[in-house]
Amino acid sequence: MSVMHFNGYLAAFRLNFKIELRSVWLQAVIVAIPLIIIPFMLPSYRDSLRAQGHLSANGSEQALPGFAILFAMFSLQLVLQLFFQEHEWHTWDRMRVSAVSLLDLVMAKLSVSFMVQVIQVALVMLIGTALYHYRPNGSVLALAAACLAISIVLTLFGLLLYIFSSSQNMAMSFNNILGMLLAGMGGALSPVSGFPNWAQKLAKGSPVYWAMDAVGKINFEHAGMADVWPDLRILLAFLLALALLATVLFKRGVQRKE
Amino acid sequence: MQPAKNDSGEYALSCRQVRKSYGSRQVLKGVDLQVRRGSILGLLGRNGAGKSTLISALTGLGEPDSGHITVEGHNPYRTPSRIFGRVIGLAPQDLGIYPHLSVRDNLRGMAGLQGLNTKQGGKRADELIELMGLASQSGTAAENLSGGQKRRLHTAMAMVHNPPVLFLDEPTVGADVEARARILDMVRAMSRQGTTIIYTTHYLKELEEMGANLAFLIDGRIKVQGSLQEVLHKYARASLRISFVGHAPSQIPGWRMADGFLEPDHPVSSPEQELARLLQEPVMKSARLASITIVQPDIESAYMTVMGASSSAPAGSRAWEDR
Ligand SMILES: Nc1ncnc2c1ncn2[C@@H]1O[C@H](COP(=O)(O)OP(=O)(O)OP(=O)(O)O)[C@@H](O)[C@H]1O
Numbered sequence: 001m002s003v004m005h006f007n008g009y010l011a012a013f014r015l016n017f018k019i020e021l022r023s024v025w026l027q028a029v030i031v032a033i034p035l036i037i038i039p040f041m042l043p044s045y046r047d048s049l050r051a052q053g054h055l056s057a058n059g060s061e062q063a064l065p066g067f068a069i070l071f072a073m074f075s076l077q078l079v080l081q082l083f084f085q086e087h088e089w090h091t092w093d094r095m096r097v098s099a100v101s102l103l104d105l106v107m108a109k110l111s112v113s114f115m116v117q118v119i120q121v122a123l124v125m126l127i128g129t130a131l132y133h134y135r136p137n138g139s140v141l142a143l144a145a146a147c148l149a150i151s152i153v154l155t156l157f158g159l160l161l162y163i164f165s166s167s168q169n170m171a172m173s174f175n176n177i178l179g180m181l182l183a184g185m186g187g188a189l190s191p192v193s194g195f196p197n198w199a200q201k202l203a204k205g206s207p208v209y210w211a212m213d214a215v216g217k218i219n220f221e222h223a224g225m226a227d228v229w230p231d232l233r234i235l236l237a238f239l240l241a242l243a244l245l246a247t248v249l250f251k252r253g254v255q256r257k258e
Numbered sequence: 259m260q261p262a263k264n265d266s267g268e269y270a271l272s273c274r275q276v277r278k279s280y281g282s283r284q285v286l287k288g289v290d291l292q293v294r295r296g297s298i299l300g301l302l303g304r305n306g307a308g309k310s311t312l313i314s315a316l317t318g319l320g321e322p323d324s325g326h327i328t329v330e331g332h333n334p335y336r337t338p339s340r341i342f343g344r345v346i347g348l349a350p351q352d353l354g355i356y357p358h359l360s361v362r363d364n365l366r367g368m369a370g371l372q373g374l375n376t377k378q379g380g381k382r383a384d385e386l387i388e389l390m391g392l393a394s395q396s397g398t399a400a401e402n403l404s405g406g407q408k409r410r411l412h413t414a415m416a417m418v419h420n421p422p423v424l425f426l427d428e429p430t431v432g433a434d435v436e437a438r439a440r441i442l443d444m445v446r447a448m449s450r451q452g453t454t455i456i457y458t459t460h461y462l463k464e465l466e467e468m469g470a471n472l473a474f475l476i477d478g479r480i481k482v483q484g485s486l487q488e489v490l491h492k493y494a495r496a497s498l499r500i501s502f503v504g505h506a507p508s509q510i511p512g513w514r515m516a517d518g519f520l521e522p523d524h525p526v527s528s529p530e531q532e533l534a535r536l537l538q539e540p541v542m543k544s545a546r547l548a549s550i551t552i553v554q555p556d557i558e559s560a561y562m563t564v565m566g567a568s569s570s571a572p573a574g575s576r577a578w579e580d581r
């Protein structure tokens with residue numbers, strides 16, 4: 001792949017943003033559903049957090065970030081759409097013969113997807129904070145950093161799903177199955193500290209674990225940037241690994257869809 | 259809008275010995291083609307002849323297995339998109355538009371990708387909307403256009419950046435009489451500006467109207483290439499095509515069966531006399547005629563001659579090789 005060119009990237013970004021705007025209603029649903037489910041889960045989350053010694057917990061400390069991340073996974077279908085639709089609409093060839101390079105095009109799509117992820121997570125966290133009295137005792141900046149990091153990782157995960165799947169349906173199914181697996185395994189559905197021993201070890205294979213680990217420190221341990229840095233570093237490693245894989249496999253993945 | 263550089267030669271496009279296979283099926287078997295700058299080339303061939311495959315190869319979408327391609331001095335596979343993308347415009351055979359975006363946004367979006375700024379893009383979009391006769395639909399989502407309107411939008415999207423070389427793969431499929439006229443007008447306008455146009459179609463009259471040069475892609479190679487006049491002069495002939503109900507009579511001297519039709523196996527100067535002679539044949543007494551078509555010496559007949567020669571006569575047995 002070659003260097004990026006800002007104008008091409010910007011034009012592609014604008015076009016993809018316009019296309020994405022069409023799915024605003026779906027994004028709204030993906031923000032609303034977790035906010036609706038959370039109150040059902042609060043009592044049991046509260047009990048389990050209190051049992052683990054967090055006596056001031058009200059349950060939102062697990063529910064809010066957990067569901068924000070789980071539903072960020074579901075919103076990856078928007079990333080998948082952004083790529084697969086170009087094939088469905090036969091516009092992919094047009095993109096490829098345009099003056100925008102493949103790299104700029106992919107980066108534009110990823111940026112729009114990333115933006116959607118960030119808005120998604122931010123809205124769930126902000127509205128949830130207001131509704132369910134989420135009061136972490138650590139740094140808000142560190143919380144934002146953890147959310148941003150997991151959002152980038154998930155976006156790249158979406159790109160890889162696109163590369164490996166031959167159709168949008170296949171990618172969506174993968175996304176739902178793997179999304180639940182990674183989110184559940186990583187402690188988005190219930191705290192990892194309550195997992196059996198072997199599962200606690202396995203959990204570390206999911207990027208979600210490291211985001212939730214950071215969030216746990218921010219919730220109860222007065223953690224700042226420096227304290228969550230080890231978690232962020234591992235998320236960064238996930239990010240680099242996924243980006244490398246995507247770079248190597250992208251062309252072949254696209255050719256299989258033509 | 260003409261290329262400032264790389265216009266040393268008189269050809270905007272040239273390819274040599276281009277080969278391309280899909281699996282074990284060899285579609286292009288050594289295509290040689292040169293297209294003069296500013297000309298319109300009608301690329302002809304049967305369904306599945308490889309026209310779209312050749313266009314993909316020329317536009318950088320499908321690298322050939324071997325061969326050389328130069329478009330305005332650029333190798334499509336070695337030139338960065340930012341440069342090559344501005345040299346060519348392509349309206350692929352498959353309709354490629356953003357269904358949820360308006361007509362105007364489709365054009366503006368394309369213009370942006372081609373490096374026009376917002377102002378230039380907006381101006382060019384409005385210009386094309388006018389030319390296409392879509393002014394009253396400019397705010398309509400592309401998915402709500404009729405088939406012919408979609409095809410016009412799709413074709414115009416290839417022209418937003420006034421590329422020096424334009425590839426139009428069956429741009430008039432599904433277009434009504436007026437839409438077709440609009441599209442041909444746009445193509446002619448581009449051609450007058452000096453754009454080189456590669457055009458495929460199964461409507462031969464269009465090529466006649468545009469005064470296009472012709473190239474026939476047959477059996478994976480360009481077998482005949484020349485100006486319209488040259489091709490008409492060499493290959494257009496009057497002929498007859500006769501079909502029968504049930505069995506066709508066989509073994510009539512001077513006649514042969516091709517694709518289910520009885521045809522004279524030689525050039526015909528007067529189809530009427532030829533027909534009269536045929537009806538005298540004794541075997542014709544028992545035959546039941548279904549249709550008789552008199553083929554005029556026009557581009558259709560030239561096409562039939564070139565194609566007929568390629569399908570039913572061994573290579574070299576008739577004078578249809580161009581060079
Ligand atoms: N992606 C592909 N994979 C395998 N075979 C292909 C592919 N694309 C085209 N072909 C085959 O290559 C041959 C040439 O196809 P092509 O689309 O180039 O023909 P064409 O001349 O454009 O035909 P038409 O007039 O129908 O558009 C066909 O036999 C087709 O089946």
Ligand SMILES: [Mg+2]
Binds near residue numbers: 309310
């Ligand atoms: Mg074709």
